[in-house]
Amino acid sequence: MTKTAGRFAPPDIQGLQGRAGDLFQLLRDGRARTRAELAITTGLARSTVASRIDALISSGLVGPAGEASSSGGRPPSRFAFNPAARVVLAVDVGATHAVVAVTDLAGSIVAECRLEQEVADGPEAVLGRILALAQELLAEAGRPLKDLAGVGIGLPGPVEHDTGRPVKPPIMPGWDGFDVVPYVQRSLPVPVLVDNDVNIMALGERTAYWPEHSNFLFIKVATGVGAGIISSGQLQRGANGTAGDLGHVRVPRGDDVLCRCGNYGCLEALASGPAVARQLQAQGLDAATGADVLRLVREGRPQAVQALRQAGRDVGDVLAAAVNLLNPSMVIIGGSIGEAGEHLVAGIREVVYRRSLPLATAHLRIGISMAGPRAAILGASQMVTQHVLSPDVVEATLAGSAIAG
Known part of the structure; x- marks a missing residue:
């Protein structure tokens, strides 16, 4: 068994309405508090806080978390979120x-x-x-x-x-x-x-490792290529759930490359794991999947390194436009190819920092997924x-x- 906990961003206290469900949001960060501390934080009457805490304890969502120090008399009890x-x-x-x-x-x-x-x-x-x-x-x-x-x-x-x-x-x-x-x-x-x-x-990576970044892009490079977009702290799905479909954005150098969607020049047809494997296969190397590409890179094959770096440049061509459009502060590269492809990420950085507006990249970080396959x-x-x-x-x-x- 393994454990990987995320971090919870505290709610806006001004938005609390005094219900138990609202009070519970303060406790979701896991920090133990007394009834008196909650009353001071929220501005609610102690009797109101006490009744709300009792209801949350009865539900099991909140449990006792020891006692606070006392300046005299019986020490006050602390309560905290019970994630179990x-x-x-x-x-x-x-x-x-x-x-x-x-x-x-x-x-x-x-x-x-x-x-x-x-x-x-x-x-x-x-x-x-x-x-x-x-x-x-x-x-x-x-x-x-x-x-x-x-x-x-x-x-x-x-x-x-x-x-x-x-x-x-x-x-x-x-x-x-x-x-x-x-x-x-x-x-x-x-x-x-x-x-x-x-x-x-995108939701998993940001919550677990980058909660301070409210404008966040997660780029998956694997069998396909796609993006998860978080803007102003909210996941953006678009009108029909297709927001972030970078894989079918046209790449200039791919005019003669047919994609499975029926169009020519799609990013997925040039930079996905299977696409890079096909390019290496055409050069006489034993590659059928993205995993084969990474194996060849680990073996030090220069053709594989060059192909993966070029795939990164292709992703960077499309991503540069997204950076200008969305102005994220963090771009994370994941997926089976992205997580292991340092040469891919190097190619992405090379193009994004060159092609995006200086203001958009002034504080931009581009890195590899920390959550990895658990994102x-x-x-x-x-x-x-x-x-x-x-x-x-x-x-x-x-x-x-x-x-x-």
Whole structure:
């Protein structure tokens, strides 16, 4: 078992309304506080704070965290967020694999398993295997179904986030318009949230390692190429869930290169793992996949190093325009090629810093993913906790518990 916890950005105190769900947002950073400290911070009456804390303790979301020092008399009790109160099922579906994990409400991974499978097998086959594995992992973690707060799923294609339906995904035959949410809820009757895999990678990477950056781009370079865009702290999905589809932006040098989308010169057709492998294969090297490209780079083959550096320049050509348009302070390169491709990142930096406006790059950092292959799992977990721990949902949960009681 491994654990990887994220960081939580504190809420705006001015926006608190005095409900238990609002008060809970202050405690989500994990720092223990007394009732008196909460009353001072929020401006609420101590009696109001006491009743809200009692409700949160009853729900299990908040628990005792020792005693504060006393200047005389009985020491006051401290309370803190209890991330172990519930668990989240986080799922990362890739083109040729799926990773399923159980996390606590702070994003710490308590059980995890990788499943080798083809997304092209279709939604029912893929989701059926994932749901069976999910039951095994919940049992391994010692958590009954009633402890499950929600399910977060990342898919390798455009997703209509409000419904969870894939929208014409190019590498997912049989998935277009499939009702993922109700299918999963037949086995797991909890909130189910679905998004594009690069979006949740951006969410996971930023939450865990770069919460201070409100304008953030995550670039995935793997079987395909895509971007997750966070602007002013909010994930940007676009009108139809296709925001960030850098892979099908035209690259000038690719006029004669046909992409699987039917257009010529797409970035994915030149800079993805399979595309670079095809270029090396044409030079007589043994390369069929992105993994082969990285192997050849590790072996010191100059053709592979040059090809990966050129792929980085191609990504940089497209990314330079995005940097001018969105003005991020942080760009992170991830995906199976991006995480291991230092030469790729060098090519990206070379072009972005040369082609973007000086003002846009004055404080811009470009780096390699720190979350690595766990970025999507952390993001899927975060997507669920953002929903189930929001003020309105916590308030509704507490009201439901009171009625049930």
